[in-house]
Amino acid sequence: MAVHLITGAGSGIGAVVARRLRERGDEVVLLARDAGRARQLAELFPGAQTLVGDLSNPGRLSWALSKQSLPERIDALVHVAGVVDLGSVADLPPALWEQQLAVNLVGPAELTRLLLPLLRVSRGRVVFVNSGAGLHAHAGWSAYAASKHGLKALADSLRAEEAPNGIRVTSVYPGRTATPMQEKVHQQEGQEYDPSRFIAPESVAATVLLALDLLADAHLTDLTVRPTG
Known part of the structure; x- marks a missing residue:
């Protein structure tokens, strides 16, 4: 039975990925930003293990995980969590830059670093x-x-570095997807939100599972998913 550690499982794409993996009998370990969120995830996914670690504070992840019991093995690490705040370069304050870079890039880099021994x-x-x-x-x-361009660079470098250890790294690039994040984006853009215009989270989750399930003789490196409309 494979064990998958997933970030961002509380809603949207991450929730669908976690549900699909659970339905087929795999084990999931869900990262939550705080204890309250961990309890919510445990209710959403009965039987799943939860870990608490705040991606917005990457420097504390090592300490947080050291106080908890990690699974004995991890077969896949799936990074889905992310935050978005729009704004022009002229107007965006440093705090919003720092938050997006932390959650979307530095946090995933640190979490990956900490879990590499198990993944190897x-x-x-x-x-x-x-x-x-x-x-x-x-x-x-x-x-x-x-932050997302940086995430691509992280994935590309990790792929090259860890190939000798048998680790395969995939980046999935969805277009606009009908998630709570997309609804927030539309609010920031001052536009009406119509989820039917966008990719369903299930479609993006299917590409994640495709990357996870590919046989050992092949490696999906980059997948781009776009709405058909």
Whole structure:
């Protein structure tokens, strides 16, 4: 039975990935930002293990995980958690830059570093759910896009570094997806939110599972998913 550690499982893409893995009998370990969120995740996914670690404070992740019992093995680390705040370079304050870089880039880098010993033993997989903004930046998206461009660089470097250890690294680049984050984006853009116009979280989750389930003779490095409409 495979063991998957997932961030961002509370809603959207991460919740669908966690549910799909649980339904087929895999074990999931869910990272929560605080104890209250961990209790919510435990209610959403009965029987799942939860860990508490705040991606917005990467420097404390090592200490937080050292106080908890990690699983004996991890076959896959799936990074889904993320935050977004739009704004022009002229207007965006440092705090919003720092938060997005921490949660979207530095936190995943540190969590991956801490779990690499377990992933090396299992010759595991790391999946980064990135964004179309990780490939192309647009006006008003500078901080978020910078964090996601950095996430692509992290994945590319990790893939090259850990190939000798049998670790496979995949980046998934979804277009706009019908999630609570997308609803927040529309509020910031001052637009009406119509989820039917966007990719369903289930479609992005299917690409994550494709990367996780690929046979050992192949390696999916980058997957781009776009709405059909």
